Amino acid sequence: MSGTNLGVSGIFFALAAWFFLAPATDPYPSSKPVRAITPEDISTAPRRVRMTEPPGIGEGAFRLSCQECHKLFPSDRDVRVRLSQHEDIHLNHGLNSWCFNCHSLEDRNKLVLEKDEEIGFDRVEELCAKCHGTVYRDWERGMHGRTNGYWDTSAGEAERLVCTQCHDPHSPAYSSYEPLPGPNTLRMGEPLQDGHDERKRNPLMQWRGQSGQESGHEPTQADHESTLAPHSEDEE
């Protein structure tokens, strides 16, 4: 019996030694952020600066507003091409292909509403409302556009952003962003593949054939470019 006794106690002491000597370090992997998120990544600033007066050239005492130059030469009502002085402006505003739909012919410091009523650059939302009435209606109630600051206006200011603080009036389509890093959990699954299961189960995909193709429309160069091009105000 003592033999068994010694054997058993030997095993236990050996086990105890192993427990004490084994390192109790953390061998378990943990997820680490893919990249550091900079303050610019999550900046709350509006995308564009709001203009309350026409952009001029020059500064201080030498500032010239738009009309200062434009009063010197007549405007051609029919012009629909970009002039040499404004090469940075690309007009890509859908059906709105005429500068003077928005800008006043007589006074370049002003914008025009219907019936040639002139308004300043500080009321630009009314200009947009001229054609985008439904969007303006939504914007007025806060259903469109950004509202930052306070939801409780009794506690602080609600900062309502105006149209041009998000949309470039000459190319208003919202440009793309580079997405920030995705989920990074302890264990990750692979991204969902657009395989059979997927297509069978998505009712719309049944009728659209290959994913990425519109129904009744061959994929064109423009379609490919729209997904791959970096964000910039490119022409077609």
Added chain:
Amino acid sequence: MTEDTKPEFAEVTHERSFSRRGFLRNGLSVVGAMTACVGALSPLRELDGDDIPSVEKFLQRHYKEMNGTEMASALERIRREVKKRWDIDPVVRDVRAKDGVEFVYALNLSRCIGCRKCVHACVEENNQSRSPEIQYIRVLEMPRGTTDIEKGNHHYDRPTVPDDDHFYMPIQCHQCADAPCVKVCPVEATWTEKDGITVIDYDWCIGCRYCEAACPYWARRFNYTKPEIPAADINPEMSYLSNRPREKGVMEKCTFCLHRTREGKMPACLEVCPTGARKFGNVLDPDSEVSQILKNKRVFVLKEEVGTLPRFFYYFDERYPRTEGGLDGEGETK
């Protein structure tokens, strides 16, 4: 009547064990076993002070039961812990719900471009663990033609978003009016406050993860290990129920940034959203943005059939988000 008299059957060898001497001989194995027991527990020497609760913390009562003094000392304790761990001076408050306020969140799916700024703004605001990385908001890249969230892609990684064939659906805690997580918690560590937010008392949660299993939107997160946050990334504006740093072994989730929203501010995810897809406010105020949205837009909720009555509404305006042009195949100029 004692048991240490000499045994009668001498040839039975294990008789020795019945005498006291025999028992002591057995004792060697017992001592060995006890040493092994202590050895087995030796990893506990690595437990640091944070893991072993102080007496004050151990005896701390549930949030709903604490009076002013107890809450003040709890907040002071949290301040001390944060100071000790990260050497910063936080402002820890207990921000309570206001009367006449019920929060609703609305999200315009025609505007969300899937940039994930909301995800990371939330991480920054709410002192979430960076390693392992916990994110309350999960943005799904949904194929067109479906609103079934099980078809979303979580791990999209395109050079630019939005992609023309998808729309984007961020999902976070919906603060349900009939929350399954609140129903199942055995210790009432999570409950719905009067302004609608479902909150967690991090000092009361026992970490059973029943709520995580119950949530139909996968909105709750668990701290499987000690959360790591770099000191430079700590947000020092903290509140007891929302963004104070959590510990290992407790649940956490989106709280609609109650430390901000209960004071009238917008939540962090909304502040950073570049397209204004997110809308937040008091639904009891008929002029608020969210009231207008609920009245005028075609809102819907996710997994409506489960009956959770979420406070998070999604809606589309006219089409899916896109970057260029008009309707398919038309409208390009010059």
Added chain:
Amino acid sequence: MKEYLRFLKRCFRLSFIGDRRYIAWMTFLSIVALLGLNAYAKQLVFGLATTGLTDQVSWGLYIANFTFLVGMAAAAVMLVIPVYIYRNKELHDLVIFGELLAVASIIMCLMFVVVDMGRVDRMHHMLLRFNFPISMLTWDVIVLNVYLVLNLHICGYLIYCAYMHRTPSKMFYIPFVFMAILWAVSIHTVTAFLYVGLGGRPFWNSAIIAPRFLASAFAAGPAFLILTMVALDRFTAYIVPEKAFLTLRNIVTVAMTINMFLLGCEVFTEFYTDSAHSASARYLFLGLNGYHGLVPWIWSAIAMNAVALTILYLPMTRRRGFMSVACVLLIVGIWIEKGMGLIVPAFIPTPLGEMVEYSPTLNETLVSLGIWAFGLLVYTIFIRITVPVLSGRLAVDRLYLRDAVADLPWSAARLSETKENEGSAS
């Protein structure tokens, strides 16, 4: 009281005494239990990240074992029905073994729940703020603990009465026995309702879960009891009546048949409808979106159950060998079915459709094995005490503890005893 303490002291000393096989078995179990304790200490230090659990799959091996063991605990009391309701006196002693199995199983269940908790230091919160009756987990806490106390009382009382050569007073145990029958059904139903009530998990949100639980439990529990009795018959002087084996075998066969039928019901409902709600079932049985981690598990479980059931129907299981094999197959099959086949698939895919698979880590497995070893240790000690008491060798008037080991094979005392028995008519 003094007598009771003395009884406990004698039991304690008796559990350290035995022949080589006993010592080897107990040492082995102790080692595994200590390894489990060590792994749990590591888990306490580093958190549940030492397991394979994630936010996506937040319940795994621990809860799987818990679910299986609740079933075992419930079914162990199944012997009570033939004995007390049908007055089958021969099986009387086996009720005690069944209830001791229930006690050991419940202890294991409670341990599994404790190791699964994120904050064990806050367990007292359950006493201070109890979300009863809305949270099913609170029901589970109550029923499991009451069941434990109930069975401890019944066994403890009957064993102590046998030790003291007293006839047990019916008032002290018959009502509890009947309560235990009802309670056995309730513990398992409540555990099933934990899962069934969650609308966000359609794999669980089905009425068939609770009946399946009961059916598979009533197959696995008695099967384990059969194995225990085979061991008893082989290693101790206790002779188990053949009737016991046959009764239990019949219970297992019927329960397993019902279980297979319910499996068929479940499979049909999921796969014929083929809605999005059957994603988890599809993942489990066929694989989904390229993930098929559980497919070999579930099919081998079904195969094992089918083979076991077939063997049980055949007359060959009158022989111990075949019956044991059938029981082992059945227990393993039901363990897989209830554990990996019920708990884990409900989390895959997540409610948002993400596919993240689960596999337990070494630490997690060690903790689970440690708890199993501890439970078996406890059960072995229970049997170590009960058999001598029931055979009269450990009794208040038996002064020498050595008499209690007289039931060990090959001991001189047993040999002389058997000679005596053979001499007199038996």
